[in-house]
Amino acid sequence: MTNNATDHRLDIRSLNTSRMYRNDNNHLFETLQIKSHGTITFPRNYCNRANFIRIPPNAPPAQVKKLFFRQRLHTRPSLVISVIGSAREYSMKSKLFRIFRQGLIKVAKSTDVWVLTNGINSSITKLLGEINRTNPDPSQPIHLI
Known part of the structure; x- marks a missing residue:
């Protein structure tokens, strides 16, 4: 008892x-x-x-950082990658996309990584979404922010 x-x-x-x-x-x-x-x-x-x-857009960066760390229960990422692209369409050649995908997945497997995007529905953001969707190891997620 x-x-x-x-x-x-x-x-x-x-x-x-x-x-x-x-x-x-x-x-x-x-x-x-x-x-x-x-x-x-x-x-x-x-x-x-x-x-x-x-x-x-006018949110204080220190408060945004505090919010992200609280959401992750105070764990900090080992690496933050900021990927910014233009709104115009861009088609990446399949070989280049495959190399980019393999590199990003390799980094995600070796460390806790956050990938920051501008949130615009652009080609590079779509490519990151595709990489995340086809991630072969869900136990090592790629955190897209």
Whole structure:
């Protein structure tokens, strides 16, 4: 019976911790004036879900960083890659795409990497989405932000 009581107390502590993170995130959402956030379910594969958040352009970078680290339970990435492309269409040759894909997956397997994009529906962002979708090892996800 003692074990059950101990387990119960641990559950309550974890519940309180979860509430604390939720309250902190709500405070950050208010501070950053975030109105749109949630989970997207993709039409091709209903099991493939992703969280999204729309951050206003005038949001303080320090607060955005704090929000990202809270979402990841205070784990920092080992590497951050920023990929910015223009809105015009660009078709990457299949050999170059294959090399880019292999390199990105190799980096993702060796370290905890975040890939930042500008969020515009452009060619390079679509290519990153395709690489993430076809990632052969789901245990080593590529975090697209």
